[in-house]
Amino acid sequence: MTRNDAIIEVVGLPAAPLDAAAAFHREWVPKVRGLMQENNVVVIFDPADHTHQGWRLSAVQELAREAAPQRVNGVESEDAQAVSETLFYLQSADGVTGQIFTLAE
Numbered sequence: 001m002t003r004n005d006a007i008i009e010v011v012g013l014p015a016a017p018l019d020a021a022a023a024f025h026r027e028w029v030p031k032v033r034g035l036m037q038e039n040n041v042v043v044i045f046d047p048a049d050h051t052h053q054g055w056r057l058s059a060v061q062e063l064a065r066e067a068a069p070q071r072v073n074g075v076e077s078e079d080a081q082a083v084s085e086t087l088f089y090l091q092s093a094d095g096v097t098g099q100i101f102t103l104a105e
Helices: 017-036 050-067 080-092
Strands: 005-009 040-045 072-076 100-102
Touching: 005 017, 005 080, 017 040, 017 050, 040 050, 040 080, 050 072, 050 100, 072 080
Parallel strands: 005 040, 040 072, 072 100
Antiparallel strands: none
16 A cells, blocks of 8 residues: 555454444544544455345445545455555555455455
């Protein structure tokens, strides 16, 4: 990532989707907001089943709207190499924001 890029690795969310969404908004959104004032932000989530996709996408999309012209995207994976390659891609993808990249294991 470049000097104006930040990565937040989200850890410790509950297994239940509603509980995970509440914890993300309570604990992690303020951190993302603090960084997105001057940085593009990539939020890294651990993989989760399809029941988490809706709240994750909505949160990343709304943070991206709020952050403009900075960018906010999400990545779902535990594979460090795949995450690294996606971060490299996002460095040069200036128009990509408000997306979640779910990487195959």
